[in-house]
Amino acid sequence: MRRQAHLTDEAALSVAQDYVTMVIGGQTFGIPVLDVRDVLGPQIITRVPLAPAEIAGSLNLRGRIVTAIDMRRRLGLPADGFAEKAMAVVVEHEDEPFSLLVDEVGEVLSLPSTLCEPVPATLGPRWRDVSQGIYRLEDKLLLVLSVGNVIDAVTPDAIH
Template sequence: MSDSNALVPSHERGGALDLGGDSQDFVTAYIGKQLFGIPVLTVQDVLGPQRITRIPLAPPEVAGSLNLRGRIVTAIDVRKRLGLRDKDDDDPGMSIVVDQGGELYSLMVDQVGEVLSVPKKAFEQNPATLDPRWREFSDGIFRLDKKLLVILDVTRLLDFTSSIKQAG
């Protein structure tokens, strides 16, 4: 995690990491006006705009691939994965790089926020009013001041990629 000291886990910054503690840490990201969270320990890197090479015959959620320090990383368009329409503007957005089963994936989002520590007691199951497609990829929510933080389950979000690897 080279781009931001804020993304260094608390136990590496000198704080004690208590996995049984009272709070959980998430890297936050905006897609449209919605705030999403990804567990901080799954995040490898945060990237600004990258040059992405299209992959012929890839599913629509796969934006392509990029080279990250000599490693090929599959870029996933999270907007498409969540069933959202394309952005209206030409802002290339940012990416959150995660490791899933030894493979790196770049989750393309509109904007990366901050690392947010939220109290575990504030966690709620997905409400019935949450979009069914989002519910499929969400572990639950946290209600923050005037915002809803939807926690993404990276494993389920990337589940479709196993069929890509088998086809290739």
């Protein structure tokens, strides 16, 4: 379901960007819709020995091994038992699939790119590192997630 967020008419006429929304620890995030390859319900995740804490493990997606990143751990939030019940947003980075484990996946929002603001300096460093912008919606803030920053921070040697 795609909808136009309630913004001014002038802003709605500007170039829009579509985002898949998701919730992590009560905060709404958005990923550009073109970066999302799949959305999955809870999956069986196999733990990878000696992997960083943010790596929940790996899962099998139609015969491909996909690294699962626990977004709660990545953001410094409590994550006990989270990976077993999390939704999985599958993205690709440098031709490799990754699954971002989130609390829930919402709708697709079409937002004017002119209303995207820089990430506030007051945002915690872990959150700032994974965000590339922020939208002030009527009832909440939407942080735009930088898929590359999320993945590069937890798997620097694995894909470079």
